[in-house]
Amino acid sequence: MKSFYGVSLANPLMLGTAQYPSPAVLAEAFKASGASVATVSLRREGRQGQGQSFWSLIKKLNIWVLPNTAGCHTVREAVTTAQMAREVFGTDWIKLELIGHTDSLQPDVFQLVEAAKLLCSEGFKVFPYTTEDLVVGERLLQAGCEVLMPWGAPIGSARGLSNEYGLRAMRAEFPDVPLVIDAGIGRPSHVSQAMELGYDAVLMNTAVARAGNPVAMARAMALAAKAGRLSYESGAMEPRDMAEASTPVIGKAFL
Amino acid sequence: MKIVLNGEVHDVSARTLDAVLVEIGFDGLLATAVNGDFVPQLERKTRVLKDHDRVEVLAPMQGG
Numbered sequence: 071m072k073s074f075y076g077v078s079l080a081n082p083l084m085l086g087t088a089q090y091p092s093p094a095v096l097a098e099a100f101k102a103s104g105a106s107v108a109t110v111s112l113r114r115e116g117r118q119g120q121g122q123s124f125w126s127l128i129k130k131l132n133i134w135v136l137p138n139t140a141g142c143h144t145v146r147e148a149v150t151t152a153q154m155a156r157e158v159f160g161t162d163w164i165k166l167e168l169i170g171h172t173d174s175l176q177p178d179v180f181q182l183v184e185a186a187k188l189l190c191s192e193g194f195k196v197f198p199y200t201t202e203d204l205v206v207g208e209r210l211l212q213a214g215c216e217v218l219m220p221w222g223a224p225i226g227s228a229r230g231l232s233n234e235y236g237l238r239a240m241r242a243e244f245p246d247v248p249l250v251i252d253a254g255i256g257r258p259s260h261v262s263q264a265m266e267l268g269y270d271a272v273l274m275n276t277a278v279a280r281a282g283n284p285v286a287m288a289r290a291m292a293l294a295a296k297a298g299r300l301s302y303e304s305g306a307m308e309p310r311d312m313a314e315a316s317t318p319v320i321g322k323a324f325l
Numbered sequence: 326m327k328i329v330l331n332g333e334v335h336d337v338s339a340r341t342l343d344a345v346l347v348e349i350g351f352d353g354l355l356a357t358a359v360n361g362d363f364v365p366q367l368e369r370k371t372r373v374l375k376d377h378d379r380v381e382v383l384a385p386m387q388g389g
Contacts, residue, residue: 086389111388114331114381115355121384122353128385138388146361153363154356154383225389275389 072248072270074217075163075195077134079106079271082295083261084136084250085288086275093127095284100131103288107134109165109273112155136197138165143178145185152189164189165219165252165273167199175225175253179206183213190214199252202236204243211247218244219252219273222264226276228256231263241268258287258294265298266306330380343369346382356383 071078085105090096100108108128115121128135137155142148145168152164168185170178177199183206186196190213198210202220210218220240223229231237232254241249248271251264255274264272272295281287327336330349339348342357342364357364358381364372374380 086387088387088389090387109388111386112356112383113386115351115353115384117350119351119353119384121355121386124387125354125385140388150358150361150363154358157363157365158354158356158383158385 072246074197074248074271079134080104081106081292082265082271082299083107083292084109084252084271084273085278086273087124087128088275089279090284091279093124096279097127097131099278099284099288100133102285103278103292105133105288105292107136107271107273109136109138109275110159111138111140112151112158134163135159135161136163136165137161139167141169142167143169145181145188148181148185149188152194153192156194162193162195163197164194165197165199177201177221179203182206183209186210186213186215197250202233202240204240207240207244207247211244217248217250219250221253222251222260223254225253227254228277229254230256230260231267234263234267237264237269238267255291258290261291261294262298262301265295266301268302326374326376328374328376328378328380331382337374340373341370342372342374342380345374345380351382354384357381358383 081104083103083105084107085103086109137159139148139151142151148168168178168182169175182198186198189196196215197217197219198215199219200206207218223232249269250271250273251269252273255277261272278284278288337345337348339345360379
């Protein structure tokens with residue numbers, strides 16, 4: 071497995087922390103998934119200090135924390151949010167999200183590259199939420215990113231890998247770069263598919279948090295990731311257009 | 326002095342960012358920004374606020 075800014079993850083699942091039915095279910099789902107990374111955010115603090123109890127819960131998970139810049143639409147917003155996140159969470163890791171389209175939450179890749187340059191120059195270890203565009207991927211690497219996170223499908227859509235061809239091309243174009251499918255996952259089969267393409271990790275949130283049984287779904291996602299990775303390493307056969315009998319023809323009785 | 330903190334207007338008597346946070350009742354792990362610029366924790370005691378400044382006080386929250 072490739073490392074993420076020098077960190078080798080024991081488990082290729084990165085799991086979001088939003089939308090669970092309760093904090094207890096969140097904690098159980100994380101345990102069941104074995105996820106190595108938890109994504110978190112920053113939002114306005116209320117007078118009751120809601121953020122403090124959430125942070126206590128996440129610290130107890132004892133896994134890597136990846137703060138995001140979710141909801142940011144400008145370079146300035148994203149950079150300031152990243153700076154605030156670094157102080158609060160005590161990590162240089164930042165999941166850089168710069169949203170460019172309201173309905174699809176598609177990343178604004180132009181501002182993304184600009185923000186990545188600024189943050190990398192400030193010592194951040196940037197995990198950019200991007201598309202499968204190869205040229206943008208190259209620009210992000212030139213900006214200093216050492217990980218790329220193309221979307222599978224729009225955030226929260228559960229549509230899986232919308233452009234498998236493009237994602238396969240990205241894997242082939244950047245064979246040594248850690249690649250993470252970020253967003254669009256709905257089912258364990260999507261996770262398997264991503265891992266079978268040779269992706270190094272999968273980041274998801276809604277598919278687990280909004281499942282009928284988030285804890286069981288978290289476990290299913292973990293098993294799917296393991297199966298997909300093993301498949302990738304085992305060298306799956308190429309599909310054929312025509313049938314080829316598996317039982318030997320030689321020796322068949324003449325009846 | 327009137328400031329806008331997390332989108333709400335507050336009439337505060339404290340002058341520095343650090344003191345304003347205490348006056349309004351914030352505590353714990355927080356990050357701050359004034360007029361869109363990050364203000365590190367170590368600078369809050371010396372950061373003097375002006376009338377109509379926009380202050381953001383953020384805390385850890387669920388995220389995907």
